[in-house]
Amino acid sequence: MALPIASIQLYTLAAEFSADMNASLDKLAGIGLRTVEAFDFVGRPTEIRAALDRAGLSSPTGHAPLLSDELWTPDGSIPTPANEVVFEAAAEIGMKTVIEPMVAADRWLTEDGVKDIAERLNAASEKAKEYGLSVGYHNHAQEFVASFDGQTAYERFLDLVDPSVVIELDLFWALAGQQDVVGLVEKLGDRLAAIHVKDGIAPASNPFAPDAPAFDSSSLDQRHAGEGDVPTIEAMQAATAVQYAVIEYDKAPGDVFEDIADSYDFLIEKGLAA
Secondary structure (H helix, E strand, O other): OOOOEEEEEHHHHHHHHHHOHHHHHHHHHHHOOOEEEEEOOOOOHHHHHHHHHHHOOEEEEEEOOOOOOEEEEOOEEEEOOOHHHHHHHHHHHOOOEEEEOOOOHHHHOOHHHHHHHHHHHHHHHHHHHOOOOEEEEEOOOHHHOOEEOOEEHHHHHHHHOOOOOEEEEEHHHHHHOOOOHHHHHHHHHHHEEEEEEOEEOOOOOOOOOOOOOOOOHHHOOEEOOOOOOOOHHHHHHHOOOOOEEEEOOOOOOOOHHHHHHHHHHHHHHOOOOO
């Protein structure tokens, strides 16, 4: 397959991007990036599109909640708009795919919960087609807590969700969910369209388990790509149809732009992305 395009999830630099959108995008372009993955874009699509155009960047993918009244993150909740509003904003920015970034852990603990997630995402996929868009799903580790008849909740979700739904696999969070990351990439095959390139020291147990202590991003030990526990090279080489290699840090270990540049250089020098 052709090499995936290197990208960056803008959540990585949320504070810097909000403080100075143009300067942040200029720095990303200076690193060598041509694409980004937008986050929190629904309230400012015109501004973001203008800034992207100015920097010579595009955002073919973006993260926005599609299945919940609010988006829960380890660092707080964000109110969510209706899917139609999300899709209108995404189309204005020029996106191709809107990806659900996170569904709360308790909804993955029952078969009915997993079925509901899949059905809602399937319905969102149909609505997105009216805007010339597709939708996708991005994992954390909560999808790997429960099992049903020998299947993880994530595997059951994959059986239920429509093939039109794009899969974006976060390598670090899959490992935090105690998964065989390379085996999971192989199992996903051509369904896997994007990978979150994220590395670090994996927690000893799944931090999203019901009995796990509360945590937030500050507790994570994340590293530059290739410097942690994640088998990034092997996972990327096992992929068969990945279009985007999306760099992300939930907690950048140093200067965020230097950290992004380090992971970008890793992807390019190892021949894992273009």
